[in-house]
Amino acid sequence: MKTKNKFWVFALASLFGLIISITLVTYHLWGQLEPDQQTVMWQIIKGYTGYLFIILILASSGIGFVLDFMVNTYIIPLAKLVDEALVISTVNPSHRIKLEGAKNIVRLVEIINTNAERMQQSDSHEKKLIVKEKAQLEEEKNTLAAVISGLPEGVVICNVEGQILLYNKRARLLLSRNGQTDDDHHISARLLGLGRSVFGVVDKYLIIHALDEMTDAIEQKKENIIYQFIIPSVNNVLLRIQAIPILRDNREMYGFILVLYDITQIVRSAAKRDVFLESLTVMSRSSIGAIRAAIETMAAYPDMQALEQEHLQKVILDESVVLSRRLDRVEKKIRSSGESQWPLDNMRCSDLAEAVKKKAEEKLEVSIILEKGAEDMLIKGDHLALVYTICFLIAQLKETQGIERFVYRTQKDDRFLLIDLIWPGRVLSLETLRQWQSLELMIQGEGLPLPMKDVLERHGAEIWPQSESETESQTESGAKACLRLLFPSVSVATEKKRQWRPRISLENRPEFYDFDLFNQPGQIPDLDNLPLAQLRYTVFDTETTGLNPSGGDEIISVGALRIINNRLLHEEYFDQLVNPQRPLPPESIRFHGIQPEMLEGQPTIENVLPQFQRFAEDTVMVAHNAAFDMRMLQIKEAPTGIRFINPVLDTLLLSAVVHPSHTDHNIEDIAQRLGIRVVGRHTALGDAIATAEIFIKLIPLLEQKGIRTLKQARLSSKKTYYARLKY
Amino acid sequence: MPHTILIVDDEPGIVVPLEFLMKKSGYTVLIARTGEEALQWIEKKTPDLILLDLMLPLCSGFEICQKIREHPQWKSIKIIILTAKSRETDMAKGIALGADAYVTKPFSTHKLVEMVSEMVNNIQK
Missing domain, CATH: 1.20.58 (Methane Monooxygenase Hydroxylase; Chain G, domain 1)
Incomplete structure (x- = not known):
């Protein structure tokens, strides 16, 4: 009932009550009057009935007007005020009340509006602060992740269940077979992955033992707890692993860090x-x-x-x-x-030359000409020490011989790497050089407090003076002298092995971390009722010799990536060519670009599928036109014994669910509709990436259609027209 | 006139057999135990060949090598470095500084004698 109506019902009831009370009082008064008084009264009433009636009408309409005024200026505005104040305090803080009514009510409205204004301002200020804080936290998180990703040691961070929450590039290199998946002749599924168990890469019992030891140490209130063990890893690498617990304030362990060192060489x-x-x-x-x-x-x-x-x-x-x-x-x-105890690293000769030139020209005011030579070669050494050694020589030559112009040359022969400093003038005596060698490498207060002799010794290097004419035919006038530094050259084998360099770049935010996984509930048996955004997916694609799975066409390439917590993990991919053990139809090459010779020596499907199954373990499999790819896999069930029981989603069908009015649901069209740039199509991995990006964009669109869980997604896919297309 | 060989080494353990061997091969033998002595002998007698140790007191064999090669009149003197320093870089340095051969200890005395005779026979006297 409306406020106004409610009020009038109340008003009428009150009036009715009033009339009854007046009647009762009048009746009682009438009974107490003498009979003659009653007669007189009756006569008076009878004589003035019209007047009495008019008085009654006037009185009741007066009351009615007062009441109406009260209703319109107090009762109704007050009720509205309550409603609108509620709106401000609950759903819409920016709402402002506009009311007419009694002066006090209007005043009250003003006060409420002013307060609301103030509240909103402080609210938005607070919100801005929160957003800022959040951004800061995010940045710090990213910095931390980027730094960890570039560390020279391998780092793997796990929760107490052994689920991997973060790992860096180095860890992947040390723990994955061949480090890279594009190695031609080996299958290399990455079993190190976010959300995967660390037991996949490090022996379960060692980890459990380490956890037990750490727990004991925590209970004994020890500080700086580190548990160390050594394991042989893939590729004949020997790893020293340090396990360090991550403790909460109450010293409860909620995870642990594994730091990996390659100690094979040592x-x-x-x-x-x-x-x-x-x-x-x-x-x-x-x-x-x-x-x-x-x-x-x-x-x-x-x-x-x-x-x-x-x-x-x-x-x-x-x-x-x-x-x-x-x-x-x-x-x-x-x-x-040849392993010295000094940390020697490979560097490019050109880098060394540039560094020497820069330092010498800045510090010593000399001019250095870098002569073209073997600057692409690698030299094994301590960069800083070598820069100072050469600059120190230049400083000494300038000081004692007044030489200010040098030619710097790098050469290489089969066994040695030569660095020559050449200047016009007399050849230095070995005696002088010997004296210099025992001096510390200090140049104008800057340098290394080490004698040059030690630095050369540790590099296995020699130095001697000679005449430049001994090495080159001299055509110019005037003698030229040369100081020659001789280093053992770096063999190509060690060059390759030591290529890895830590890279720390904040721009390259690593994708393979997710701190939110700390809060993962673990394995849930009923995937079907989980929201789509929370599931883990393996998005994959296959390239085949043709389009007829049951007619003898074979898989020649499998590409896959994983999606975890709604993020595509570009770093954890599966990319494997497969030897189909049958000729490749020439007309198919046009589609996949794989030449027959690329498949020679590749593993067969019997070897690839077990690896792929492990890669896809515990995930929902997603493919575009999944029916085809799944058919391909199912046909291999009998010969390989590998059966994929993962739930499957199809981006083609899901796209049809989201955009039923469209008829084109191939990857290009969907990608265009959803604003995705497609790169590298028609390779298994390229298509898998495109599919994964499409899938991630489809999830919120499905949600708008009320499709939130895996079950709903599967059922709605089933219903679409395309589901009837069976291979 | 027999060829003259200068042995520069401070270890008698090697000097004794070397002196004996060289004399038996028919050479005139000079002995120097330091770089100084060696240079004095060279100036006085200008030997045909020097058996030079690298690790000498005061000045290294490399320095003697350099000094000999600085003088054009001593250009024909053959230098064989005899040393326990066996790193490749040391060998490269020795050859770069003008040695004709680099022999690491321990060595076969028989082969050394052969090498010496080959070298001195190539000198036009």
């Missing part, structure tokens, strides 16, 4: 050295023992017979030869193992 060279030293001492002792015994015997018995003497001499000769050979061999081996 262990190998240490072991080699041990063996060398052992064999050297043992063999030397026995040989020298024999020589000594023989000589001592000869000395003790000068008059021994010629034959006996000859015997002993032969012993000495033989043992000396053995000793010489052994020394040669051991030394060669130690050299070839």
Whole structure:
């Protein structure tokens, strides 16, 4: 009932009550009057009935007007005020009340509006603060992730269940087979992945043991808890792993960090050295023992017979030869193992040259001309120490010989890398150079407090002066001198192995982390009722020899990526060519661009599918026109024994659900509709990426249609027309 | 006139057999135990060949090498470096500074004698 009507019902009821009370009072008063008084009254009433009636009418309409005024200026505005104030305080803080009514009510409205204004202002200020804080947090998170991603050590962060929440590039390199998936001849599914179990890459019992040890240490209130162990990893790499617990304020462990170090080289060279030293001492002792015994015997018995003497001499000769050979061999081996305790790294000669030029020209006011040569070569060394060594030489040459112009040249032969400093003038004496070598590498208060000798020694380098004419035919007038630095050259094998460089770049936000996974509930048995945005997906595509799965067409390529927490993980992909063991129809090459020779030596489907199944474990599989790809996989069920039981979604069908009026649901058209740029189509991985991007955009559109769970998505797909297209 | 060989080494353990071997091969033998002595001998007698150790007191064999090669009149002197320093970089340095051969210890005395005779026989006397 409306406020106004309510009020009038109340007003009429009150009036009715009033009339009844007046009647009762009048009746009672009438009974108490004397009969003659009653007669007089009756006569008066009868005589003035018209007047009395008029008074009654006037009185009741007066009351009516007052009441109406009250209703319109107080009652109704007050009721509206309540409603509108509620709107302000609940759904729409920007709402303002406009009311006419009594002065006090209008005043009240003004007060409420002013307060609302103030509230809104402080609210929006607070919101801005929150947004700012959030952005800051996000930035810090990204910085942290980027830094971790570029660390030279491998880092894997897990929750207590062993679920991987973050890992960096180095960890992937150390824990995944071949590091890269594009290696031609090996299958390399990445089993290191966000949300996956760490047990897939590190032995479960070692982790459990580490967790137990750490828990014990936490209970014993120990500080700086680190548990270390060593595991052999893929590619014959030996890893030292440090497990460090992540503790809450109450010292409860909610996760742990694994830091991975590649100790293969260290262990190998240490072991080699041990063996060398052992064999050297043992063999030397026995040989020298024999020589000594023989000589001592000869000395003790000068008059021994010629034959006996000859015997002993032969012993000495033989043992000396053995000793010489052994020394040669051991030394060669130690050299070839070549690992020094100093951290030497490969760098490009051109980088070194540029650094020397910059530093020398800035600090020493000399001019350096970099001569073209072998600057593409790598040099193994400590960058800073080498820069200072060469600058120090330049500084000394300037100071003692007054030389200000130098040519800097890098050359290479089979065994050595040569760095020459050339200047017009006399050749330096070795004596002077020897003195310089014992000086510390300080240039105008800056440098390394190490003698040059030590730096050269640790690089296995030599230095000497020579005349420039000894190396080049001299045509110009005036003699030229040269200081030559000689380094052992870096072999190509070690070059390749040591290519990896830490890169820290905040622009390249790593995709393979998700701190929100900390709050993941774990494995839920009933995927069907989970919202689409929370599920994990493997989006995949296959390239085939043709379009007829049951007619003998075979898979030649599988590409896949994963989506976790609504994010496409570009770094965790599966990309594998497959040898179809049948000829490739030439007309199909036009579609997939794969040449027959690219498939030679590739693994067969029997080897690829188990890897792919592990990659897709515990996820919903998504493909465009999934029926075709799933058919391809199903046909291989019998020969491989691999069965994909994952739930499946099809972007083609889902697109039809979202845009039923459109008839084109191929990848290009959908992508265009959804504003996605497609790159690298018609490769399995390229198509998988496009499909994944489409799928991510489809999820909110499905939600608008009321399709939120996996079950709803599956059922609505089923209903669409395209679902009837069966291969 | 027999060829003259200068042995520059501070270890008698190697000097004794070397001296013996060279004399037996028919050469005139000079001995120097330091770089100084070596340079004095060179100035006085100008030997045909020098057996030079690298690790000498005061000044290294490399320096003697450099000094000899600085003088054109000593250009024909053959230098064989005999040393326990066996790094490739040391060898490269020795050859770069003008040595004719670089032999690491321990060595075969027989081969050394062969090398010496080959070198001195190539000198036009």
